[in-house]
Amino acid sequence: MPLDRPLYPVSLVLHGRRCLVVGGGAVAARKADGLVSAGADVHVVARRVGAEVRGLPGVTWEERDFDPADVTGFLLAFAATGDPAVNAAVSAAGEAAGIWVNAADDPAHCSFTLPAVARRGPLTVAVSTGGHSPALAGWLARLLADQLGPEHEVLARLLSEERDAIRRSGRSTEGLNWQAALDSDMLDLIRAGQVQQAKERLQACLSSSSV
Secondary structure, eight states: OOOOSOOOOOOOOOTTOEEEEEOOSHHHHHHHHHHHHTTOEEEEEESSOOHHHHTSTTOEEEESOOOGGGGTTOSEEEEOSSOHHHHHHHHHHHHHHTOEEEETTOGGGOSSOOOEEEEETTEEEEEOOTTSOHHHHHHHHHHHHHHOOHHHHHHHHHHHHHHHHHHHTTOOSTTSOHHHHHHTTHHHHHHTTOHHHHHHHHHHHHHHHTO
16 A cells, blocks of 8 residues: 655665665566665575576675565665565564665555656656555656756756855855746756856856845
8 A cells, every 4th residue: 555654755875885685586676776876785685586686786695585684784675575475574674673674566564665766967856656656656757857958967067066166165055046047048048058158147146146
């Protein structure tokens, strides 16, 4: 059943963090692949570890039954076995050990859920339905991905560079009217190849808001 409690969205820094995946099939491979992409240190436990998991770079694995003690020492655990009883056991072990668990297609045994994600350079757009419909979340993420182009990557870079420059000068970036800059014609200027003009427009908007 879907989660009936409000969720708190967050983006985790997983680089170098240990994450456990219980399950060795296609779903487990997708979970492990996403973790590897985020720089996590991934270990897989399953009765049978498939070729997709075995082929993932840096992933370690063991072919055996899950033991509740397996969750010890991990930041996150993922239950992706296709067996509700095993997934429930992973969830219970994680709860007892204070470790966050995601159970594939089983929101009732999740302490966190995974949104559908659209990425473009440094931009990440995540869509969640709280377990009501992963298909809808994925569809919406694809729609949003179609709206993101290379100009949005340039826009993100300009905003980041200006924010860093302001902080280096000893000023606060809070209270500046970033929204006015985004509501201006910055994006149109970038699309037209006028990146320097877009940068100047950004600086003008922020300068006027700090007066």
